[in-house]
Amino acid sequence: MAEENGMVNPEQQDAEQGQTQSKGRMQEAMELGGTAMGVLAVGFALVFLGLTVIYISLGILYLFSCRVQPMIPIWLIVYGTVCLILIVAGISDKKNKTELAYLKTGLKVILLLFAFCWFIAGNVWVFGTLAKNPDFENLRHENSCHKGLFYFALICGVIFPYASIALAVIIMVSVWVCKRIDTNS
Structure with missing residues (x-):
């Protein structure tokens, strides 16, 4: 009855105000999350760019220092080079729809497929x-490999990409869940 007389129910007004504040906080959190995602993406790109240069450098530096599996330094050189090309091609990408752009996209897809297959081959070698059980002490032994080269290939060449993929999936799922919550409320 109070609503009919032009008076607003204080409890209803408090509920509506709380709902508005909640939506405002959710929007702020989403904007902050978007900013954090951008910063995280740039951070990952810089780390990955640095790693590609290190892949190439260590591969060249220790090219003949892994007798147990001579493909490991070659794998690092090729993988680093292909990833560096992909990063540069991604940065310089322009959103035009010319025949050259379609050719460039096709070449990037082929390069990505090669990088994926080369990554799998590297996993097998590492x-x-x-x-x-390589010998890290005596590099003249047939079963030897430079310790720094091998552990870099294992940790940064194999484990880090898997961890990055897992983190990216967790972040994407989190963003998707937050968007679903935001659209449902």
């Missing part, structure tokens, strides 16, 4: 070497 984990195969790990299973052979």
